[in-house]
Structure formats: C-alpha cells, structure tokens
Amino acid sequence: MKLTVHADKCRGHGLCYSIAPGLLEDDDDEGYVSIRGQVIDVPLDQVDAIRNAAASCPEGAIELIED
Amino acid sequence: MTSTATGDHTDVPERVPSGCPVIHLDASPPLEVGSHWHKANELREASPTFFNTHAQGYWVFTRYDEVREMYQHPEIFSSESITPWEPEPAYRFVPTQIDPPEHAKFRQLLSRWFSPNAVNRITPEAHELARRLVTDLAARGECDFVADFAMRLPTEVFLTIIGVPHADADLFVPWVEDFFAGFGGDLEQQQAMVDALGGIRQYWVDVLEARRGEATPRENDFASYLLHSTIDGEPVGDDLILDILTVLVLAGLDTTRGQLGYLFRHLAENPADRRRLIAEPELIPSAVEESLRLYTIIFGDGRKVAQDTDFHGCPLRKGDMVYGLVSGANRDPRMYDLPDEFVLDRKANNHLGFAGGPHRCLGSHLARRVMQVAVEEWLRVIPDFEVATDQPLMERGGGAMMTLLSLPLRWEVPA
Numbered sequence: 001m002k003l004t005v006h007a008d009k010c011r012g013h014g015l016c017y018s019i020a021p022g023l024l025e026d027d028d029d030e031g032y033v034s035i036r037g038q039v040i041d042v043p044l045d046q047v048d049a050i051r052n053a054a055a056s057c058p059e060g061a062i063e064l065i066e067d
Numbered sequence: 068m069t070s071t072a073t074g075d076h077t078d079v080p081e082r083v084p085s086g087c088p089v090i091h092l093d094a095s096p097p098l099e100v101g102s103h104w105h106k107a108n109e110l111r112e113a114s115p116t117f118f119n120t121h122a123q124g125y126w127v128f129t130r131y132d133e134v135r136e137m138y139q140h141p142e143i144f145s146s147e148s149i150t151p152w153e154p155e156p157a158y159r160f161v162p163t164q165i166d167p168p169e170h171a172k173f174r175q176l177l178s179r180w181f182s183p184n185a186v187n188r189i190t191p192e193a194h195e196l197a198r199r200l201v202t203d204l205a206a207r208g209e210c211d212f213v214a215d216f217a218m219r220l221p222t223e224v225f226l227t228i229i230g231v232p233h234a235d236a237d238l239f240v241p242w243v244e245d246f247f248a249g250f251g252g253d254l255e256q257q258q259a260m261v262d263a264l265g266g267i268r269q270y271w272v273d274v275l276e277a278r279r280g281e282a283t284p285r286e287n288d289f290a291s292y293l294l295h296s297t298i299d300g301e302p303v304g305d306d307l308i309l310d311i312l313t314v315l316v317l318a319g320l321d322t323t324r325g326q327l328g329y330l331f332r333h334l335a336e337n338p339a340d341r342r343r344l345i346a347e348p349e350l351i352p353s354a355v356e357e358s359l360r361l362y363t364i365i366f367g368d369g370r371k372v373a374q375d376t377d378f379h380g381c382p383l384r385k386g387d388m389v390y391g392l393v394s395g396a397n398r399d400p401r402m403y404d405l406p407d408e409f410v411l412d413r414k415a416n417n418h419l420g421f422a423g424g425p426h427r428c429l430g431s432h433l434a435r436r437v438m439q440v441a442v443e444e445w446l447r448v449i450p451d452f453e454v455a456t457d458q459p460l461m462e463r464g465g466g467a468m469m470t471l472l473s474l475p476l477r478w479e480v481p482a
Contacts, residue, residue, distance in 0.1 A: 009139075011427040014183060015417075018352060030178035031432055055415030056356075058423045059139070 001047055002065040003054065007037035009061035019056055020049035039065070077124040082382050088113065090127070091120050094366055095253060095466035099459045100332070103366050103469055104394050108407070111395035116381050122152035125388035126381050127367070131399040131419070133379055134391035137370060138423035141167050143378070144370035144389060146426060150250075151369035151388035152466070158264070160314040161307060166373075167425050172298050177311070177429055180289055185228060186432045188287075193224045193437060196233065197444035205448050205480070209455055212474040213328050216445075218244075221323035221437050228433060229315070230288035231274060242266050243320045250317075250467045264313065271312040275305060315430070322364060323434045325470030326420075327441055329362035330355065332474055333409060334442070335454045340411055345446050354411050355438045360418035361409050365393040366465025368422060393419050394465075452478035 005016070012032040017024040023046045027034045042050050042064075054062035079089050090110070094103065110117065111129035119127050128134055137144045146164050148154050156164075162173035179185060197220055204210045218240050223233035242263040249260025271290065278291045285291040293308045303311075334341050344351055372387040383389065397418045398406040421428035428434070454460070455477035463470045 011424060012178070013421065013427055014432055015356075026183050028184050029182060030175070031182040031184075052414045056417050058135070058417045058419055058421070058427075060135075060417075 001042040001050070001067055002039050003042050003050055004039045004063050004065065005033050005036050006061045006063065009059045010036050011059050011061075013058055015056045015058070016053040016062060019053040020046060022046050023050060024053065075122060076120045077122065079118060079120060080124065082384075083118040084380060084382065086380055087116050087118055087126075089120060090117050092127075093121050093466075095464040097461050097463050097472060100462045100471060103462065103465045104361075104363070104398065107366065107392050107395035108398055110392060111399060116379055118381075119151075119390065123154065123388070125151035125369070125390055126378075126383065127390045127392060128379075129392045129395040131396040131402040134368075134393060134396040134419055135423055136378075137389065137391040138368075138419065138426070141170075141425055143372065143374055143376050143383075145373040146170075146370060147373075148371045148388065149369045150466075151367075151390040154371060154386070154388050159310060160318070161310040162429075163314055163318065163426065170425055173311070174425070174429070176293075176296055176298065176303070177315075180229065180292075181429050181433050183432050186436045189224065189228045190436060190440065192227050193220075193440045194444060196220060196223045196227070197440050198448075201445050201448045208480040209475065209477040212331050212476045213324065213471055214473070216441070217324045217327040217331070217474075218320075220441055221327070221434070222320050224437050224440075225316075225319045225430075225433070229290070230285065231290070235270075238266070238270065239316060239320060243317060246317055247321050247463070247467045247470075253466075267313050267316055268309055271309050272305075274312075275308065318428075319430045319433070321470065322428075322430075322468050323437050325364040325468050326359060326362070326434065327438060328471035328474050329364070330358040330438060330442070331445070331476070332454065332460065332471065333358060333362065334446075335452055335474075335476055337409070338451070340409070341446060341450065343411060344442060345450055348443060350412055351439050351442050352435070353413065353416070354442065355435055356416045356418065357409055357411060357413050358438070359420035360397045360403075360413070360416055361407070363394040363397045363418070363420050364468045364470060365420065365422075366469055367392045367394070393422075449478050452476050 010032055014031050017026050017033055025034050054064050115130045117127040119125055145166050148156050162170050200216055200219055222236040222239050226233045226235055245259040245263035249256035274290045278294055284295040293303055296303050367390040370389050372383045372385055375385055376383045400406045421431040455475040461472045
C-alpha cells in the first residue's frame, strides 16, 4: 500500500502523525505532516495505523493507494 | 429551546425553498447539560438544511459532509462574521475573521507558537502546573471543577507558552467569563463584554510598552516576537498585535475550560473508563479526541456568504449568514458507528471539534495536550471521584462555546 497527503487539503490537524508515529511526523515549524504532496510506501506493520490515521483526518487529505 | 415569536426574529424570505424547513431557534439561553447535543441530533435527522428566523435570519447546515464543505470553501463562506446572528460584528478577531489569501500570512506568523514543537517545549511545565492544582485540591475532598481547575489550568498553560506570568490567570479568568456572557447573544451582558475586552486590551498595551524599543526579541516571548515581526515587509503594528493577542486569549481559554468540564463529568460518571485510563494511559489521547467529538462545545459555527451559490438546494445570496451545526456533524450516524456513545478507543475519529479548512483551530495542539496532561495528573492523585450534586448540571447556551456553568465533584480523602 502507498499513501499520499494532498498538500492543498492538509491543514495541520496533526492526528495522522499522532496515530501513526512509526511512519509519519510533523514538520518542525508549523505542525503539518512532513510528507505533504509526496507518495510514500506503507510498510506492512504500519498498515493498520495508517488506515486509522487516514480515516481520522478531518480534511480527508490522506489518500491510500492499495497495491 | 425554540422561543416564541418576538422582535428578535425575522420573517421568512420568499426564496427559502419549500424543501428547506423553517425553525425559530435561539440557542443562547443556558439549558440542562446535553440539551444542545440533543437538539442538534433532532435537527440533523429532520433535515440537512434549515432556515432559522432567529435575529436577521440565517441558513443552518446540520450534517457532517455539509459542515465540512462549509469549512473547506472559504471563497464561498467568508469568516468576516462567525456569529450568524450578528453579520456586522463590532469586533475583528485576527486571524479568525481574515479570509484567504491574507489569512495565510497571519497563520505563518502564529503557527509556530502553537505547533507540536512549541507545545512539547512547555509540556513539563504544564505537568507541574496541573500537579500543583490537583495536589492543592486533593486534601479538600471536593471542588467545583470548573472554577477550581478547568478555568485555571488552560489559562496558566497558555500564559506560559506565550511568555507572561502564569499567575496573571487571576486577571484573565474573570475577563474571559464576562466576555463570553455577552458574546453568546445575551443582550444584557453587552456592557460587561465591552469592559472585559477593555481590560484585556489594556493588559496587552502594558505588556507591549514594557517590551518596546528592545533591540532583539525576548526568547519565548510572543508579544516581543510580534513587536519584531513584519507582514509584507511592514511592522505588524500595535492595533493588529492587540487584536491578535485578544483573540488568542478569548479563543484559547474559554474553549479548553469548556471541553475539560465535559470530559471530567464523563470520567466522574464512568468509573470503568477511569480505571481503563489509569491502566492504559496510552489511551488518554484517544479519550480526549472522543470527548471533543461527543461533547462538542461548538454548537455551531457561522460564516458569511461571499458569492451567490446554490448549496444543497439552498439559494444562498451574497451577504447571507450560514450556521454549520458542528455538534450535529460530530454525532452524524452517516459518519460514525455508535454516534451517541463514548467509545474510549474509537478509531477513525475525524471530528470537526477544531473546525476544518484554513481556520482549523490554531491552538488545537495545545488544547489536546492540556487535556491529556489534566487527565493524567488528576487520575494520578484523585483516581476515584463523583459528581457531588443531585441537581441537574447546567450548560451555557450554544450561542458562544458551550460550557458547564459548574461541576461539583467529591472524593474520599485518605485518613
């Protein structure tokens, strides 16, 4: 699975990196997720956390791309 | 809650379509706790949209998708006014009432002061402040949680993060109280609101005077930082700095207090949840999120229509006011399983308790941390407690942020 965070939708709520700290982190300045606009691989052991993180985003900014 | 026809209501405009029910709802009077969420549920299940004849009249959106859509489209839904019964407010909250693209300049200026990093920096001090408050209360065996804890802790932590003495909470607590008495729509409290705003403003005027003319900004001192900041190459200017500082106080202090009251009422009434949080403290953040969803203190959020738009069957005209019922959205069964239950380890909790879109609550990271710290430190010292009254608890009306007016708690003091 891959994930992308749509940069135009992310508003820095911070739930995704709180829920999935094994894969996501905040930028150290304003609190947005650091990988905005990128597509990254989701390791198998992170899939559950990432599914929760994506579904917890109040902006619907996280898109999961199933393999 | 539905009031009878009075001079506070308007006639129904002809363009309100037949599919859009009309209500006459003034949400500002205090009611028994839970009444506002119950009303929101009732409205949401009756219709996704309403026209409310309260004040000059405004549209109401009740469901999750529509409320989120309102938040995410500032080009249609301007923040020029955020109180639908007052389209031309006497105050201007910055950056709350600034629209994109101007808004981003202010957010960039402010975000890093309330970022996760900044919150982490003051977390040890937040723990200390919370521990001191709980320890002082513990021996008493009872307290009014709202006055003795929920109003104190967020204020002290907020003053700490912006770099002024936390003891000045003694000044801010009554000001914030007076302001919100008037802000919620109680016309008799308007003078108290104006006086409170004056007190807050003068406090910051004095803070700015004490810092003016210094060659470099003081470290971790927000007012000093603003004095040295520029927007578009120009100094921010005193008027704007005062607007910013004032809104941060009002937005930051009353809200966290309100949310803490509901969370601790829940814990007082649900010993199993208390025990689980003591056994599994890693669930505290999720319990805090769930309290933000289920016990949303924002009955609704207002916006002003910036361009004629057909929105889910409502023919909105430029200048109309709209009201997104956040408390309806956060319990929308179209979005949540068991929407009216407190699910301590809920997943997929995408609640709109901190709003959405560009105006996502600037202080959300701080508010979450204050609540997490409060639960952790309180349960450590007072693991068992209960609501100490048989009388119904009352909440301030939904015109401003809802909040418990008082929450008497009691617990056994070890001999």
